[in-house]
Amino acid sequence: MAAPTQTLGDLRRQSTRLRPVKQEIRDNLVRKLQANERLFPGIIGYEETVVPQLVNAILSRHNFILLGLRGQAKSRILRGLVDLLDDQIPVVPGCEIHDNPLAPLCAACRARVAEEGDRLAIGWLPRDARFVEKLATPDVTIADMVGDIDPIKAAQAGLNLSDELTMHYGLLPRANRGIFAINELPDLAGKIQVGLFNILQEGDVQVKGYPIRLRLDVLLVFTANPEDYTARGKIITPLKDRIGSEIRTHYPTTRHHAMAITRQEAWTDRAGGLKLDIPEYVREVVEEVAFQARGDRKIDKRSGVSQRLPITALELVVSNAERRAMRNNEQIVVPRVTDLYAALPSITGKFELEYEGELRGAEQIARDLIRAAVGHVFGGRFEGADTRTVTEWFDLGGSLPLSDSSAADEVIKLTAGVQGLRELAVRAGLPPGAPAPAVASAIDFVLEGLYAQKKISRNEERGYSANDEAPRRPSRREEAALDDEIRMPTGKKKYYN
Numbered sequence: 001m002a003a004p005t006q007t008l009g010d011l012r013r014q015s016t017r018l019r020p021v022k023q024e025i026r027d028n029l030v031r032k033l034q035a036n037e038r039l040f041p042g043i044i045g046y047e048e049t050v051v052p053q054l055v056n057a058i059l060s061r062h063n064f065i066l067l068g069l070r071g072q073a074k075s076r077i078l079r080g081l082v083d084l085l086d087d088q089i090p091v092v093p094g095c096e097i098h099d100n101p102l103a104p105l106c107a108a109c110r111a112r113v114a115e116e117g118d119r120l121a122i123g124w125l126p127r128d129a130r131f132v133e134k135l136a137t138p139d140v141t142i143a144d145m146v147g148d149i150d151p152i153k154a155a156q157a158g159l160n161l162s163d164e165l166t167m168h169y170g171l172l173p174r175a176n177r178g179i180f181a182i183n184e185l186p187d188l189a190g191k192i193q194v195g196l197f198n199i200l201q202e203g204d205v206q207v208k209g210y211p212i213r214l215r216l217d218v219l220l221v222f223t224a225n226p227e228d229y230t231a232r233g234k235i236i237t238p239l240k241d242r243i244g245s246e247i248r249t250h251y252p253t254t255r256h257h258a259m260a261i262t263r264q265e266a267w268t269d270r271a272g273g274l275k276l277d278i279p280e281y282v283r284e285v286v287e288e289v290a291f292q293a294r295g296d297r298k299i300d301k302r303s304g305v306s307q308r309l310p311i312t313a314l315e316l317v318v319s320n321a322e323r324r325a326m327r328n329n330e331q332i333v334v335p336r337v338t339d340l341y342a343a344l345p346s347i348t349g350k351f352e353l354e355y356e357g358e359l360r361g362a363e364q365i366a367r368d369l370i371r372a373a374v375g376h377v378f379g380g381r382f383e384g385a386d387t388r389t390v391t392e393w394f395d396l397g398g399s400l401p402l403s404d405s406s407a408a409d410e411v412i413k414l415t416a417g418v419q420g421l422r423e424l425a426v427r428a429g430l431p432p433g434a435p436a437p438a439v440a441s442a443i444d445f446v447l448e449g450l451y452a453q454k455k456i457s458r459n460e461e462r463g464y465s466a467n468d469e470a471p472r473r474p475s476r477r478e479e480a481a482l483d484d485e486i487r488m489p490t491g492k493k494k495y496y497n
C-alpha cells in the first residue's frame with residue numbers, strides 16, 4: 001500500500017483523474033454489473049421492472065425522476081445510489097462545496113491552491129457525506145436551494161460579480177460532487193424550478209439580481225407522484241426536458257414479494273423479549289390488508305396505499321400479542337389474525353378516502369379490509385375444507401366468548417367441545433406438538449375465517465345474550481346489520497355464535 005495521499009502534490013503525482021460524479025457512478029455500476037453483484041440490496045420485487053430502467057439511466061449518465069405512489073421505496077432507492085459512489089474523494093479541507101483540489105470552483109480555494117501549491121493539505125470526504133436530500137415544499141426558497149448573498153458586500157465587490165466570496169451556499173452547492181435528491185418535485189415553486197434549470201443548463205443563476213456562476217457537478221434525482229408530475233403547469237417544461245429518464249415504481253405485484261418486504265422492514269426481532277413465532281397465515285393476512293386496500297374503490301387510488309401499512313401493522317400485531325403473552329404469563333408470543341384489530345392505529349392513516357369512504361369512516365373501512373383479508377387468505381388455505389361440523393355447533397346454539405386478551409389455554413379450553421375445530425386448526429399449518437399459543441392462534445384464524453365467510457356471526461357487548469338466541473342461522477338482513485355494527489376494540493369480548 002502506498003502512503004496515504006495527503007497533499008495536492010501527492011494527488012498531482014498520482015495523476016488522479018478528474019471524473020464528474022455521473023461518470024464515477026457509471027464506472028462503479030459497470031464494475032458491479034461485470035462482477036455480477038446484486039444491485040440495490042434490500043429493494044425487493046423491482047428486479048425485472050424498476051432496476052433495469054435505473055441501470056440504463058445511470059449508464060446513460062442521466063438525471064432522473066422516480067414516479068410512484070407513496071410507500072414504493074422511492075427514497076430508499078435514491079439513498080441506495082450512495083453505494084455507487086467511491087469510498088471517498090479528495091477535497092479541499094473546509095470548503096463548503098467540497099471543491100476538488102485539482103480544479104477548485106470557489107474563489108477561496110482557488111486562492112489557497114495558488115498560494116500553497118503542492119504543499120496544500122487535502123482532506124477526504126466519505127461517500128455518505130455526498131448525498132443531500134430535500135423534501136420539496138411550496139415555501140422552499142432560492143436561498144434554501146441555491147444560496148443567498150449579502151447585497152451590501154456584493155455591491156462593494158462590484159456589480160459584475162460572478163464572485164462567490166459573498167455567497168452563503170444553499171443545499172444544491174453543498175451537494176457539489178455528490179447526489180442531490182429532491183423529493184416531491186412538483187411541490188417546488190416555479191421560480192425555484194427555473195433556478196434549478198439554470199444551474200443545470202448554464203451553471204449560472206441569479207441571486208437577488210446578481211448573476212452567480214456555479215459550475216456544479218451534481219447528479220440530480222427526483223421523486224414525484226405521477227399524477228402531480230404530469231399535471232399541466234406543475235413542472236416547468238425546460239426542467240422536465242433536462243430530466244433524462246422517468247422511471248415508474250409500483251407496489252409489490254405478488255403477496256410473496258410484499259411479505260418479503262414487510263419481513264425485512266418490520267421491527268419484530270425484539271431483543272430481550274419473549275420468544276416470538278409469527279404464523280405464516282398472520283403474515284399473509286397482514287399483507288392482504290394492503291392488497292385489499294389498493295383494490296378498494298372507497299380508497300383514493302391516486303395517493304395509493306403505502307407499503308408502510310403492512311409494515312407498521314405487523315409491528316402492532318406483534319406488540320398486541322406480546323401484551324397478551326405477558327399478561328397471561330405465557331413464554332411464547334404467537335400473534336393471531338384478530339390482533340389486526342389492535343393494529344387499526346397503523347392502518348387508518350395510511351390511505352386517503354374517496355367520498356364514499358369518508359361516509360363510512362376510516363376505522364370502519366379498516367375493519368372491512370381486515371375482514372376481507374382474513375376471508376381471502378382463509379378461503380385460499382381452506383378451499384374445499386369441510387367446515388360443517390364446526391358451523392353446526394354454532395347453529396345448535398353454541399357460543400364462544402373470546403377476546404384478543406384471552407389466554408391460549410382459555411381459548412383451547414373453551415373451544416374443546418367444538419367438533420372438527422381442532423382438525424381445521426391443524427390444517428392452518430399447525431405442527432404436531434405445537435405450544436398452546438400457536439394452537440390458540442390457529443383456532444382464532446379458523447373462527448375469524450368462518451366469520452369472514454359469514455358462516456358464523458360475531459358481535460360484542462350485545463353478544464352476551466347469545467346463549468338466549470334461538471338456534472338458527474341469522475337472516476340475511478340481520479347479518480347485514482351485524483356487518484355494520486361489528487366493533488371489537490382491544491380487550492372487549494367478542495362472541496362467535
Ligand SMILES: [Zn+2]
Pocket residue numbers: 092095096097098099104105106107108109110
Ligand atoms: Zn472551495
